[in-house]
Amino acid sequence: MNAVEIRAVTKRFGDFVAVNDISLNVPAGSIYGILGPNGAGKTTTIRMICGIFGPDRGSVQVLGAPSALSVRNRVGYLPEEKGLYKKMTALDLLTYFGGLKGVAPAEARRRGKALMERYGLGEHVNKKAEAMSKGMHQKLQLLVTVLHEPELLILDEPFSGLDPVNHDTMRDLILDQRRAGRTILFSTHNMESAEKMCDHVCLFNRGQKVLDGTMSGVKANHSGGVILEYDGDAGFLQELPEVDRVNDSTRYAEVFLKDSIPPHALLKKAMERLTIRRFEISQPSLHEIFVRTVKEAP
Amino acid sequence: MSRILLVALRDYRERVRSRGFIVTILIVPIMIVASVGVPMLLDRAAGPTYFALFDLPERWSEQLQDMINADEDVKDNLKIETTAPKSDAERQSMLEDLRNRVRTEKLYGIVAAETLEGGDRTASITTRTSGTNDGLRWLRRNLPTLVRVDRAGRLGLDPDQTRELYAPVDIKPYILSLADGKSKEASDTDRLAAFAPMIFTYLLWLTTFTLVQQLLMSTLEEKTNRTIEVILSSVSPMEFMAGKVTAGVLEGLTILAAWLGTLWLFAGYLSQHYLKGIDLTILFANKANLVFFSMYFALGFILFASMTVGLGSLCSTIRETQGLMTPVMVLMVVPILAMSFVGENPNSPIAVVMSYIPFFTPFLMMNRIAATPPPHWIEIVLATSVLLGAIFASVWAGAKLFRIGVLMYGKPPKIGEVIRLLRSPQSKTM
Numbered sequence: 001m002n003a004v005e006i007r008a009v010t011k012r013f014g015d016f017v018a019v020n021d022i023s024l025n026v027p028a029g030s031i032y033g034i035l036g037p038n039g040a041g042k043t044t045t046i047r048m049i050c051g052i053f054g055p056d057r058g059s060v061q062v063l064g065a066p067s068a069l070s071v072r073n074r075v076g077y078l079p080e081e082k083g084l085y086k087k088m089t090a091l092d093l094l095t096y097f098g099g100l101k102g103v104a105p106a107e108a109r110r111r112g113k114a115l116m117e118r119y120g121l122g123e124h125v126n127k128k129a130e131a132m133s134k135g136m137h138q139k140l141q142l143l144v145t146v147l148h149e150p151e152l153l154i155l156d157e158p159f160s161g162l163d164p165v166n167h168d169t170m171r172d173l174i175l176d177q178r179r180a181g182r183t184i185l186f187s188t189h190n191m192e193s194a195e196k197m198c199d200h201v202c203l204f205n206r207g208q209k210v211l212d213g214t215m216s217g218v219k220a221n222h223s224g225g226v227i228l229e230y231d232g233d234a235g236f237l238q239e240l241p242e243v244d245r246v247n248d249s250t251r252y253a254e255v256f257l258k259d260s261i262p263p264h265a266l267l268k269k270a271m272e273r274l275t276i277r278r279f280e281i282s283q284p285s286l287h288e289i290f291v292r293t294v295k296e297a298p
Numbered sequence: 299m300s301r302i303l304l305v306a307l308r309d310y311r312e313r314v315r316s317r318g319f320i321v322t323i324l325i326v327p328i329m330i331v332a333s334v335g336v337p338m339l340l341d342r343a344a345g346p347t348y349f350a351l352f353d354l355p356e357r358w359s360e361q362l363q364d365m366i367n368a369d370e371d372v373k374d375n376l377k378i379e380t381t382a383p384k385s386d387a388e389r390q391s392m393l394e395d396l397r398n399r400v401r402t403e404k405l406y407g408i409v410a411a412e413t414l415e416g417g418d419r420t421a422s423i424t425t426r427t428s429g430t431n432d433g434l435r436w437l438r439r440n441l442p443t444l445v446r447v448d449r450a451g452r453l454g455l456d457p458d459q460t461r462e463l464y465a466p467v468d469i470k471p472y473i474l475s476l477a478d479g480k481s482k483e484a485s486d487t488d489r490l491a492a493f494a495p496m497i498f499t500y501l502l503w504l505t506t507f508t509l510v511q512q513l514l515m516s517t518l519e520e521k522t523n524r525t526i527e528v529i530l531s532s533v534s535p536m537e538f539m540a541g542k543v544t545a546g547v548l549e550g551l552t553i554l555a556a557w558l559g560t561l562w563l564f565a566g567y568l569s570q571h572y573l574k575g576i577d578l579t580i581l582f583a584n585k586a587n588l589v590f591f592s593m594y595f596a597l598g599f600i601l602f603a604s605m606t607v608g609l610g611s612l613c614s615t616i617r618e619t620q621g622l623m624t625p626v627m628v629l630m631v632v633p634i635l636a637m638s639f640v641g642e643n644p645n646s647p648i649a650v651v652m653s654y655i656p657f658f659t660p661f662l663m664m665n666r667i668a669a670t671p672p673p674h675w676i677e678i679v680l681a682t683s684v685l686l687g688a689i690f691a692s693v694w695a696g697a698k699l700f701r702i703g704v705l706m707y708g709k710p711p712k713i714g715e716v717i718r719l720l721r722s723p724q725s726k727t728m
Contacts, residue, residue, distance in 0.1 A: 050531045052705065069534060077531035083524035087312055099304050100532035144528070154531075 003183035009058030033194040036204035042187035076150035086130035101148035155186035229278035305541025327560035347433035376433035495641035495668035598660025608696030611703035633661035644669035656688030
């Protein structure tokens with residue numbers, strides 16, 4: 001069963017086509033990542049899923065309903081640009097937004113306090129949003145999104161602008177939600193985060209879907225490279241006839257071989273000129289898959 | 299609880315807790331109390347005004363003193379002293395002395411007699427400034443009577459008859475009751491009641507104008523700090539806009555209740571303790587006026603607020619709103635310009651026609667209802683129906699622009715583009 005189904009959706013803003021004929025299915029209970037660079041159409045797609053605006057063509061189905069607005073109490077949404085009422089206290093904010101999602105005030109306060117306690121904001125329940133640090137603000141925003149215990153959680157660039165500590169808190173919170181059986185759909189241009197968390201991914205570029213599938217399926221369909229950790233000058237690697245491409249970081253390189261070239265052929269030539277500390281045949285990173293897919297796209 | 303109500307209550311609570319709200323609540327009563335009370339206090343602190351009568355004919359001085367004693371309004375505040383030099387030398391030094399006293403503010407002015415060519419006598423008043431002192435005004439008003447009586451004597455007319463001829467004439471004002479057709483003498487209170495239409499209209503306009511501006515600021519703030527996107531995943535744009543407008547109506551009614559309550563208390567206190575025979579509370583006596591006042595505030599606010607929220611949502615800064623909001627502001631100013639005329643001529647063709655134009659109806663219909671005679675109830679129903687139709691259109695247009703504009707960033711559209719947006723087909727899901 002799918003939590004979200006998008007069929008041939010197109011959205012234009014004037015002459016600009018933000019999303020062009022996109023279809024995707026988000027399986028219930030999964031973590032689904034919409035990936036792509038800035039301007040790829042991720043936010044536009046998410047806003048259409050949330051019912052903030054409608055598609056010009058195609059259809060969106062959320063939790064079996066034709067619009068997220070008709071099931072809004074079962075959906076939680078964290079926008080990319082996060083904002084809260086500055087003059088309200090954290091607990092009042094949780095109560096207010098919980099109320100908009102159909103949670104009774106007393107219950108919203110109870111859940112709000114419990115969530116704030118659990119995610120390290122217990123001392124700040126009566127603090128006004130304007131007096132909170134950016135990190136606390138972002139945590140609070142996410143708590144606002146999950147307070148009504150939505151079946152579907154839609155997060156637009158949830159890791160954007162987070163420091164490492166808050167990044168981990170955000171990740172834990174997302175994984176907690178997944179353990180609670182909720183579907184999580186999030187967009188990001190950070191491939192590393194997506195790679196570690198997502199069951200399914202969908203890659204967008206210039207308003208079009210360029211790839212989608214399960215994480216393992218996507219990786220299986222793309223050959224990996226060879227990882228080298230070395231000492232010496234690896235500039236010659238790019239010149240080797242067996243090598244297609246090199247991502248060289250001075251002492252670390254990801255080398256992609258041409259089709260049918262066995263990795264040991266590279267090892268032999270590398271050992272002649274470099275001191276090799278690590279040699280590993282890897283699966284391709286999501287980043288690599290994305291770059292390759294975009295390059296190969298017509 | 300309905301989402302509209304939740305949005306409205308949150309907005310209302312935030313607004314009434316703000317410093318701006320407290321200032322708004324206090325500013326009008328403080329200004330009115332200050333504008334009435336401060337001059338009264340200053341007058342009381344200043345004490346009586348002193349004038350010297352310099353070398354005035356003896357009977358002028360006596361008559362002037364009699365006239366002052368007979369006038370309750372000035373007898374405690376206007377004091378005169380008589381000086382009569384016996385020689386030219388004394389005359390010169392006495393005049394110099396009096397002038398020095400005027401310069402040093404010990405004396406307000408000098409009243410002297412002057413002989414014109416042909417022997418006609420008149421009076422002159424010398425003061426430090428040509429101010430608006432009550433005593434000075436009184437002398438300017440009454441000295442001519444003395445001069446005329448003097449002139450009559452020289453012409454051989456009977457001075458007593460002349461004095462009687464120039465005695466103040468009391469033209470009695472009567473007002474005709476619309477209820478029973480009988481007339482009664484108009485009191486100061488009745489004259490004051492004639493200001494009621496203007497007071498109601500001005501308060502209505504001031505509240506609507508102030509709150510529409512506040513609503514615009516609040517919409518811009520929610521748009522620029524991106525709170526709106528979180529909210530729009532929980533409520534529809536229409537619900538959100540309705541909640542905000544409802545909060546504005548509640549805030550406005552709170553402000554108006556506070557203003558009217560304070561003014562009523564102040565008017566009662568002033569009438570009881572300071573104003574003899576004038577009952578200022580007459581301004582608030584007609585309960586129907588208060589009902590219409592509240593109703594027209596709510597309707598007028600909804601009309602202008604929905605336009606403002608719609609247009610404001612297309613912009614990101616207050617500067618950007620100026621181009622789009624100017625026509626709305628111009629529409630709001632017209633009733634204030636017509637307020638005085640409509641209050642005095644409530645059933646003139648211009649007043650009637652203008653009060654049927656929906657943008658002016660809330661203010662000018664209130665103006666006419668508080669005036670005498672008020673419009674027929676059929677007129678009230680018709681004008682209000684036209685207004686309701688306009689509100690429906692304004693809410694529709696405002697909601698459509700809001701849906702489009704609230705997530706639109708960058709350069710705001712021009713008026714022509716706004717019209718195109720209004721004509722564009724409705725977005726599918728909203």
